[in-house]
Amino acid sequence: MRLISHDAQVAYGNNASVDRFVSIDRLNRFLFTRPPRSASLDDAAIHECGHLVAFEAENLIAWSAKINGGSNGHEWCGLAQRARDFGSYVDAPHFLAEARATLAGPIAEELLSQSGSLASSIAELVGARICVERAAELLFVDPESLWIKTVREAAALVERYAKEIEALAELLEKRKKITASSPSVRKILKRVQGGVSASCTISPQAQHACDDIIRLVAEVSP
Structure with missing residues (x-):
C-alpha cells in the first residue's frame, strides 16, 4: 500500500526523506485506527472529476478519468490522469498547481457528493502538503501560511467549477471512463477558464472543509 504518492515523493526530491513533513508512524495509526469506508459510485466519480477539472484549470492538461467498483x-x-508529466516540474508555481489539483479531488467529494470523507483521502492531503512545502522552500516563504492559502x-x-465537476461526474458514472478528447467531455472542459485566487470568497461549508484539511494533516505531521 503506497501511503505517500509518487508525485509527493518527486515533489520533495529523490535524495531526501519525507520525514520532515509527515510522520509515517502517525499516518499508519491514523489510517488503521479509523473504521474502513466504502466509497459510493457518486463519491468516486465526483472525486476524480474534481481532479480532472483542476488539471484543466491549472494548465496541467486534463487527460482521462476512470472508476472501478467491487463485485457488490x-x-x-x-x-484521474493529466497529460503533463509532473516529474519535469522544477519551480514553485508547478508545485502549487499540483497541490491544488491534488486537493481538488477530496474537496470536491466533501462538498459535492452525498457522503464525502476527507479522512479517507489523507494520503492525497499529505501529498499536497509536501508539494506546498517544496514550493515554500523555493519561494523562501512561511510554509504554513502558503499551505493555508493553497487549501x-x-x-x-x-x-x-462545481457545475462542471458534477456534469463530468454524471458522464463518468454512466461510462466508467471518460477522456478529454471525447466531444461531450471537451465541451464541458472548455468552460474551465483558469484557476482562482485566495482572495475569492468561499462558502462556510468550504471554509469548514479547509479547516478540516489543515487539522487532519497536522495530525500526521512530526
Missing part, C-alpha cells in the same frame, strides 16, 4: 457494487475507487485556493476552484 460498493468500494468504488478511481484514477483555500483549491476550495475556491472547486466551488467555481
Whole structure:
C-alpha cells in the first residue's frame, strides 16, 4: 500500500526523506485506527472529476478519468490522469498547481457528493502538503501560511467549477471512463477558464472543509 504518492515523493526530491513533513508512524495509526469506508459510485466519480477539472484549470492538461467498483457494487475507487508529466516540474508555481489539483479531488467529494470523507483521502492531503512545502522552500516563504492559502485556493476552484465537476461526474458514472478528447467531455472542459485566487470568497461549508484539511494533516505531521 503506497501511503505517500509518487508525485509527493518527486515533489520533495529523490535524495531526501519525507520525514520532515509527515510522520509515517502517525499516518499508519491514523489510517488503521479509523473504521474502513466504502466509497459510493457518486463519491468516486465526483472525486476524480474534481481532479480532472483542476488539471484543466491549472494548465496541467486534463487527460482521462476512470472508476472501478467491487463485485457488490460498493468500494468504488478511481484514477484521474493529466497529460503533463509532473516529474519535469522544477519551480514553485508547478508545485502549487499540483497541490491544488491534488486537493481538488477530496474537496470536491466533501462538498459535492452525498457522503464525502476527507479522512479517507489523507494520503492525497499529505501529498499536497509536501508539494506546498517544496514550493515554500523555493519561494523562501512561511510554509504554513502558503499551505493555508493553497487549501483555500483549491476550495475556491472547486466551488467555481462545481457545475462542471458534477456534469463530468454524471458522464463518468454512466461510462466508467471518460477522456478529454471525447466531444461531450471537451465541451464541458472548455468552460474551465483558469484557476482562482485566495482572495475569492468561499462558502462556510468550504471554509469548514479547509479547516478540516489543515487539522487532519497536522495530525500526521512530526
